[in-house]
Amino acid sequence: MRRVESDWQLSLPFGGRTRSFLVHVPPQAATAPLPVVVNFHGGASNAVQQRRYSGMNATADRHGFVVVYPDGTGVRPGQRRFLTFNAGRCCPPAMLNNVDDVGFTRAIIDMLAGRLPVDGRRIYATGMSNGGMMAHRLAADSTLVAAVAPVAGQLNVATFAPRRPVPVLEFHSVDDARARYGGGESPPARRGRFPAFPPVEEGLARWAAHNGCPPVPVVSPTITGARGTMNDGQTLTVLSYGPGRGGAEVVLYKFTGVGHVWPGSTQSLPVLLGRPTTLADANEVMWKFFAAHPLA
Numbered sequence: 001m002r003r004v005e006s007d008w009q010l011s012l013p014f015g016g017r018t019r020s021f022l023v024h025v026p027p028q029a030a031t032a033p034l035p036v037v038v039n040f041h042g043g044a045s046n047a048v049q050q051r052r053y054s055g056m057n058a059t060a061d062r063h064g065f066v067v068v069y070p071d072g073t074g075v076r077p078g079q080r081r082f083l084t085f086n087a088g089r090c091c092p093p094a095m096l097n098n099v100d101d102v103g104f105t106r107a108i109i110d111m112l113a114g115r116l117p118v119d120g121r122r123i124y125a126t127g128m129s130n131g132g133m134m135a136h137r138l139a140a141d142s143t144l145v146a147a148v149a150p151v152a153g154q155l156n157v158a159t160f161a162p163r164r165p166v167p168v169l170e171f172h173s174v175d176d177a178r179a180r181y182g183g184g185e186s187p188p189a190r191r192g193r194f195p196a197f198p199p200v201e202e203g204l205a206r207w208a209a210h211n212g213c214p215p216v217p218v219v220s221p222t223i224t225g226a227r228g229t230m231n232d233g234q235t236l237t238v239l240s241y242g243p244g245r246g247g248a249e250v251v252l253y254k255f256t257g258v259g260h261v262w263p264g265s266t267q268s269l270p271v272l273l274g275r276p277t278t279l280a281d282a283n284e285v286m287w288k289f290f291a292a293h294p295l296a
Contacts, residue, residue, distance in 0.1 A: 023068050033119035037125070038068045038105055038108070042132075043072075043090075046080060051067075054262050055265055055283065085133075087130055089156045102141050106144055109144065130153060132151050132152055148168055151172075156203070165210065165245045167250070169252075170204060172200045182200075212248075213244035222235050222236065223235065235257065251289065261273050263285075266278070
């Protein structure tokens with residue numbers, strides 16, 4: 001069988017723009033149907049930065065899935081930096097321009113299916129910050145994905161009416177100073193640019209209710225970072241709702257002492273994003289979650 005291992009930089013016309021994205025194909029038999037994880041970058045970032053920051057290519061190679069890193073849109077056509085996705089109530093300029101990023105994601109999957117044997121039952125989404133909010137919106141506004149795992153980005157849609165249960169796993173810190181855990185205004189430099197963020201647990205409770213999960217989560221014992229390590233002073237507690245209808249569950253990895261970061265990545269910028277953490281490896285945790293939740 002022919003084997004494929006490569007990194008692609010692709011583009012397609014969509015919504016009156018030329019939209020770009022990166023693809024990583026793992027060492028895998030080309031005839032085997034492959035799961036796909038769509039990994040959205042944060043606001044003011046881009047696909048190249050998200051690929052490096054999340055470090056997901058290595059995870060894809062270990063477990064045999066395709067990773068897609070879409071580029072958002074900027075103020076000007078063709079802009080390659082300071083890009084955002086339209087996650088519903090965040091973030092400009094994509095939100096203000098009413099960019100159809102849900103449709104763009106579907107177009108990416110359609111294009112990939114013409115090049116690779118894509119497993120349509122195992123398409124998933126994650127993302128950082130604005131990208132995590134975009135993963136939530138993709139789950140709420142389409143039936144494309146089997147499960148989502150947003151990182152430091154809460155449910156932030158204008159309307160919430162998913163057409164089926166969706167398993168949701170979120171990573172978020174109580175001490176995130178950007179996508180605030182308890183909701184409210186964003187940092188001063190961004191005030192007035194988009195509506196205040198809703199509380200993290202409020203959004204997850206909406207998912208739990210929609211999925212038919214019990215309203216009170218099961219709470220794990222708290223893990224505490226070892227003294228003298230980068231995790232000193234940090235904690236991790238896991239809240240689990242469900243399973244509900246069709247086995248759909250809602251899980252929160254709740255950190256304290258951690259910033260607006262991708263857990264497991266040590267490439268964080270503490271001055272801008274806060275303290276990184278290795279109390280959990282988001283890539284490995286989310287892949288285990290994804291693998292347990294294909295579409296029925």
